[in-house]
Amino acid sequence: NAGVTQTPKFRVLKTGQSMTLLCAQDMNHEYMYWYRQDPGMGLRLIHYSVGEGTTAKGEVPDGYNVSRLKKQNFLLGLESAAPSQTSVYFCASSSARTGWAPREAFFGQGTRLTVV
């Protein structure tokens, strides 16, 4: 039982490059989230999804795009990476009836991204 798997675990990008972070969950969860974690800033919500084909903006969505074409996958894209996007990115998933408050969230191992 893999839970939540993030790919890749580490990445170094040059300013202006693009990349996609993949999150996959095998728990049939409705809700999925992308967070970034920076020192002293806690976990900040980038985008989230409450079901296949739906996405919504979180607290810090600028510079990122997401897609949820399949229930088990949630992709986070950086179209033109900037040094300010250097961070640790966590994906999480949670079960809930659509429209209801999320239950416990399960996190992936994180992706450490450096933009130079």
Add this chain to the structure above:
Amino acid sequence: GQQVMQIPQYQHVQEGEDFTTYCNSSTTLSNIQWYKQRPGGHPVFLIQLVKSGEVKKQKRLTFQFGEAKKNSSLHITATQTTDVGTYFCAGPGQAGTALIFGKGTTLSVSS
């Protein structure tokens, strides 16, 4: 938008001392969750509180949800070195479906 604030940001204790972290929301919460993140790890769910005034215990950890459902606390009795990490509270935001985290309290313990 909804904000979840935590204090203190850092706390250092001697092993055996008690520790408390506080969480305050700008809005009433339907529930509050607590997570622990070990250094270099990912957040792991500890507990969810739903009812006004609810108190739950997990061994040396005591969790409380305020009567107005706008604040919560986590108290650790007689800390151990295994308690080291960052403790986060989180609540539903943005139409009740997002999960908004506080900035966390980082606990260090010296033996």
